[in-house]
Amino acid sequence: NAGVTQTPKFQVLKTGQSMTLQCAQDMNHEYMSWYRQDPGMGLRLIHYSVGAGITDQGEVPNGYNVSRSTTEDFPLRLLSAAPSQTSVYFCASSYSQPRIENEQYFGPGTRLTVT
Amino acid sequence: KNQVEQSPQSLIILEGKNCTLQCNYTVSPFSNLRWYKQDTGRGPVSLTIMTFSENTKSNGRYTATLDADTKQSSLHITASQLSDSASYICVVLGTHNDMRFGAGTRLTVKP
Numbered sequence: 001n002a003g004v005t006q007t008p009k010f011q012v013l014k015t016g017q018s019m020t021l022q023c024a025q026d027m028n029h030e031y032m033s034w035y036r037q038d039p040g041m042g043l044r045l046i047h048y049s050v051g052a053g054i055t056d057q058g059e060v061p062n063g064y065n066v067s068r069s070t071t072e073d074f075p076l077r078l079l080s081a082a083p084s085q086t087s088v089y090f091c092a093s094s095y096s097q098p099r100i101e102n103e104q105y106f107g108p109g110t111r112l113t114v115t
Numbered sequence: 116k117n118q119v120e121q122s123p124q125s126l127i128i129l130e131g132k133n134c135t136l137q138c139n140y141t142v143s144p145f146s147n148l149r150w151y152k153q154d155t156g157r158g159p160v161s162l163t164i165m166t167f168s169e170n171t172k173s174n175g176r177y178t179a180t181l182d183a184d185t186k187q188s189s190l191h192i193t194a195s196q197l198s199d200s201a202s203y204i205c206v207v208l209g210t211h212n213d214m215r216f217g218a219g220t221r222l223t224v225k226p
Contacts, residue, residue, distance in 0.1 A: 004158070035148050035216075041218055042206075042215070043214075043216060044216070090158050090159075096145075098146075098208050098212055099209075100146075100211050101164045101166060103163065105161075106158030108157055108158050109158055110158070
């Protein structure tokens with residue numbers, strides 16, 4: 001199994017540009033989520049999905065869109081990039097919701113810089 | 116104020132020594148508490164998951180403790196190795212899938 005994969009690994013955008021961060025998992029996990037990690041702060045949940053066709057907002061959803069058309073893929077779209085979105089983005093997946101004690105697997109991250 | 120506070124922010128120890136990392140939280144009620152290890156430039160990797168009723172859980176040289184009454188957890192690393200150099204993140208889950216991440220403790224193990 002490849003686990004959770006993310007592309008690209010690095011990205012530089014100009015303010016106002018849009019892009020999609022890709023995330024895929026091959027473990028047949030129902031629950032997938034996106035986080036951002038900023039210096040000195042804990043990871044913060046952006047959006048999550050409990051299964052194909054179902055998504056919901058996390059703690060910091062503004063400026064981001066998601067969709068879940070398949071179990072495997074959970075792309076994160078930045079609609080109009082802003083410097084405040086400079087961060088490291090992690091995708092994660094687990095068999096079920098995290099409040100049930102099942103392992104959550106994280107991807108390697110995408111480092112995004114918005115100038 | 117963050118609902119999960121970790122201390123110290125950073126720690127330097129010599130190879131072979133033990134250390135203990137602290138996590139205090141205010142999330143209530145909670146479903147479970149997790150410790151993750153995050154190597155530089157990588158995603159977090161799970162070390163332990165503890166439920167409300169568990170006091171201690173071990174994973175090799177890592178031992179996590181939980182005191183749900185005082186809302187404190189600790190991660191003890193025994194006989195540290197150079198490969199233990201990483202950030203260690205405490206995560207507390209509320210009952211509605213709201214995962215609250217601590218900012219982490221940056222551990223450096225020196226030879």
